[in-house]
Amino acid sequence: MQLHRAPEQFERAGAKLVLIGQATPRQAAAFRRKTKIDLPVLADESRATYKLMGLRRANLGQLLGAKSVIAGVRHGARSGVMQGKIIGDAAQLGGAFVFAQGGELVFEQRSEHAGDTIEPEDLLAAVDGASAARKG
Amino acid sequence: MELADTVLPDQDGNDVRLGDLWADGPAALVWLRHYG
Numbered sequence: 001m002q003l004h005r006a007p008e009q010f011e012r013a014g015a016k017l018v019l020i021g022q023a024t025p026r027q028a029a030a031f032r033r034k035t036k037i038d039l040p041v042l043a044d045e046s047r048a049t050y051k052l053m054g055l056r057r058a059n060l061g062q063l064l065g066a067k068s069v070i071a072g073v074r075h076g077a078r079s080g081v082m083q084g085k086i087i088g089d090a091a092q093l094g095g096a097f098v099f100a101q102g103g104e105l106v107f108e109q110r111s112e113h114a115g116d117t118i119e120p121e122d123l124l125a126a127v128d129g130a131s132a133a134r135k136g
Numbered sequence: 137m138e139l140a141d142t143v144l145p146d147q148d149g150n151d152v153r154l155g156d157l158w159a160d161g162p163a164a165l166v167w168l169r170h171y172g
Contacts, residue, residue: 049154101158107164127164
């Protein structure tokens with residue numbers, strides 16, 4: 001499963017999947033058009049929520065190390081989306097979090113380097129776990 | 137600042153309170169590295 005194919009699967013699981021990026025709403029809209037991702041993209045130009053979630057800024061090795069380069073090539077081959085002009089802080093790393101209904105944090109992943117991305121399957125598994133726990 | 141009370145604009149400029157995303161069910165939030 002790739003991110004742009006994930007919305008239906010999250011919808012079936014009764015969950016929301018939302019992206020947050022470090023730029024303006026207009027740039028978020030352009031990102032959606034470019035990637036053809038049919039997901040809400042929130043704009044956090046100040047990166048306040050990145051800081052709140054403890055997401056790191058990478059050093060040079062974490063940006064350009066072998067792990068990052070290999071992961072980037074693999075991602076491009078899988079998704080067909082190649083990296084273009086970077087908008088935002090190039091050193092900012094991402095992450096992924098799953099919240100159960102009511103706000104309990106049930107999954108967290110903070111990227112260790114530029115190529116350290118989350119697989120949507122892992123997010124979906126966390127969502128399923130949160131739903132199952134709620135049903136008892 | 138509490139995450140749940142944080143409000144961010146979406147791609148259309150509409151304000152979204154993050155806590156509302158998990159009010160009715162689970163929510164997965166993905167912070168992107170960048171838009172490039």
